[in-house]
Amino acid sequence: MLGMSGFRWRIKHNVWHHTYTNIAGFDDDVETYGLMRLTPRAPWKPLYKSGLYFPAGVRLDWLRFHHAGLHDGLDRQVDANHVLPKDEVRPTRSRSGGGKLSYFTLMLALPLLVFPWWQVLIGFLIVMLWVGLVMGVIFQLAHINGDAAFPEPVGIRSTSTMSGLCTRSRRRWNFAPHNWLLNFYIGGLNYQIEHHLLPHICHLNYPRLAPIVRATCEEFGISYHCYATWREAFANHWRELRLLGRVLNCRPSKPKEEF
DSSP states (O other): OOSOOHHHHIIIIIIIIHHSTTOTTTOGGGOOTTSOOOSTTSOOOGGGSSSTHHHHHHHTTHHHHHHHHHHHTTOSEEETTEEOOHHHHHHHHHHHHHHHHHHHIIIIIHHHTTSOHHHHHHHHHHHHHHHHHHHHHHHHHTTOSTTOOOOOOOSOOOTTTTOOOOOOOOOOEEEOTTOHHHHHHTTTTTBHHHHHHOTTSOGGGHHHHHHHHHHHHHHTTOOOEEESSHHHHHHHHHHHHHHHHHOOSOOOOOOSOOO
16 A cells, blocks of 8 residues: 555565664665664754754655566666565565556556545545654654664675674664554554564563563663653654764764663
């Protein structure tokens, strides 16, 4: 329903993002085609100074889904650091093509049988811009913050085989853990610590797992970051975006292993 193939999501999220979190050039979630600066290792532009680009940038995030799906059907080499698995690309082309056809049929062709084209276009843009805003805010709120580390790639050779090594200095945090409505609406992504530690566990178990993980971190002297509300997390996220927009040089990686 978002115009993105399941194959692309598994590679983009489960492999590239979970393995190389916040590593510029390898984590696809911090790549924005120049729309936003989500890592100090991305080139700086005067556009980023005010931070006002953020609402527009995240709303256009849905365009990446379509661009990625079309690219996957044409070439295994996504970019300099990403290569799609050879044995999965060929069958994926037909599935992606069928998925795109189904998507545009549901979102545009069928509504055009009932409504004028301009109403369909307005409705389509409202839906997709809202999707981009929600997904962009949630994804970046969970990874781009004042407590985040942006490590340099170390020994990464290929993102198609996952054979490389990377620095372990990365941080994640939870936000609004007691907000049941938010937890339901975003599928438990406010429990980022548990989501990254136990990605195969159903998110409905995160509220019960979180106290156990937190107690274990305290027992072994590992910091456990948690913002009580989403507003607190968003304020910290916004400050980080403003900092990234003003500062040209990279912040040093934080070597301590923390969550």
